[in-house]
Amino acid sequence: MTKKRGESRSPYLEWAKLKSQATFNLATSGLDGYPLAKLPVKIEDLEISVAGSYGYPPLQERLARRSRVEPECVVAANGTSMANHLAMAALIEPGDEVLIEQPTYEPLVTAAEYFGARIRRFPRRIENGFQIDLQELKRTITPATRLVILSNLHNPTGARISDVDLRQIGELADVRGAHVLVDEVYLEALFDPQARSAFHLGPNFVITSSLTKAFGLSGLRCGWILAPAHVAERMWKLNDLFGVIPAHVAELLSVIALDHLAEISEYARKRLETNRPLVQRFLGSRKDLSAIPFAAGTVTFPKLLSGRVDDLCRILREKYDTKVVPGSFFEMPDHFRMGIGGKTEMLAEGLRRLGLALDEMA
Numbered sequence: 527m528t529k530k531r532g533e534s535r536s537p538y539l540e541w542a543k544l545k546s547q548a549t550f551n552l553a554t555s556g557l558d559g560y561p562l563a564k565l566p567v568k569i570e571d572l573e574i575s576v577a578g579s580y581g582y583p584p585l586q587e588r589l590a591r592r593s594r595v596e597p598e599c600v601v602a603a604n605g606t607s608m609a610n611h612l613a614m615a616a617l618i619e620p621g622d623e624v625l626i627e628q629p630t631y632e633p634l635v636t637a638a639e640y641f642g643a644r645i646r647r648f649p650r651r652i653e654n655g656f657q658i659d660l661q662e663l664k665r666t667i668t669p670a671t672r673l674v675i676l677s678n679l680h681n682p683t684g685a686r687i688s689d690v691d692l693r694q695i696g697e698l699a700d701v702r703g704a705h706v707l708v709d710e711v712y713l714e715a716l717f718d719p720q721a722r723s724a725f726h727l728g729p730n731f732v733i734t735s736s737l738t739k740a741f742g743l744s745g746l747r748c749g750w751i752l753a754p755a756h757v758a759e760r761m762w763k764l765n766d767l768f769g770v771i772p773a774h775v776a777e778l779l780s781v782i783a784l785d786h787l788a789e790i791s792e793y794a795r796k797r798l799e800t801n802r803p804l805v806q807r808f809l810g811s812r813k814d815l816s817a818i819p820f821a822a823g824t825v826t827f828p829k830l831l832s833g834r835v836d837d838l839c840r841i842l843r844e845k846y847d848t849k850v851v852p853g854s855f856f857e858m859p860d861h862f863r864m865g866i867g868g869k870t871e872m873l874a875e876g877l878r879r880l881g882l883a884l885d886e887m888a
């Protein structure tokens with residue numbers, strides 16, 4: 527029986543909002559909140575309303591400059607979440623064939639279902655470093671495919687797809703008249719000005735991102751889509767049905783944040799560079815876990831080699847006040863996802879507790 531559109535729901539987001547909290551929270555996927563007090567903002571810099579338009583020009587200009595695209599190719603959105611929703615609303619017609627990576631961030635699949643897509647999946651496997659097998663994708667894609675959806679860096683594993691592979695994925699889709707939607711919200715966490723968006727790799731790429739994960743600026747909801755200008759135009763018009771205009775205070779704060787992104791990046795980069803070796807050492811010390819090398823980004827996705835992740839999560843919750851994300855939310859129940867964006871002392875103690883819980887399972 528097909529689900530009614532009005533009954534769509536995201537099990538992962540329900541869990542994240544209601545059940546993921548703990549003193550030792552290794553379940554978050556981005557940097558924890560950047561303090562407002564650190565932004566050089568005065569009350570006189572803020573205003574409640576401005577004449578409505580298709581994008582606030584100072585913000586449009588900064589987002590375009592940052593992504594090295596024309597402002598006509600940028601659609602501002604309420605976080606990557608609304609960016610994904612708008613992008614799919616513009617690109618999917620009911621019954622369209624849509625290919626989505628597996629594992630993936632569940633709301634990508636749920637949103638595509640909501641838009642009436644016929645969903646097929648292509649695997650990203652641990653044996654292959656969670657890369658995309660291009661030969662396999664070639665066999666999966668059909669003339670009916672309208673959209674290919676993936677994340678880079680990959681959620682949940684943090685794997686990075688090379689530009690060479692992305693370009694080939696773009697070409698495979700393009701010959702069938704399909705777009706490729708790349709959710710790049712974690713790519714920001716490379717803090718590498720040379721790391722270009724996949725938007726530049728072919729005419730059929732549509733990109734979504736935000737300041738949420740890498741910079742701890744989730745509350746600004748500063749998200750965006752990069753799309754060919756005629757597709758971007760469709761998304762702006764659809765947004766008139768969804769959000770019309772954003773909160774102007776958030777737009778002004780986003781402009782200030784973008785003007786100070788170098789300092790914010792430095793803060794975030796230092797946090798991740800301090801925390802990542804702690805997790806690398808922890809993973810290296812555990813014979814009961816297997817993970818791909820954790821070289822970049824904010825999350826890692828170890829496999830539990832014996833025992834059940836559900837039991838591990840129960841012990842962590844009941845005895846150690848610690849949370850990780852069960853892999854079942856990513857259709858891989860023998861894995862779990864850990865994030866490294868929290869305060870260093872919290873992360874270190876959370877890892878110690880995770881080690882104790884794993885020892886109890888042995």
Ligand SMILES: Cc1ncc(COP(=O)(O)O)c(C=O)c1O
Pocket residue numbers: 555604605606607608631677681709711735736737738739744749
């Ligand atoms: C792949 C991916 N896309 C989008 C989002 C949502 O991002 P935002 O908070 O910018 O809406 C998340 C959050 O976890 C995510 O992991």
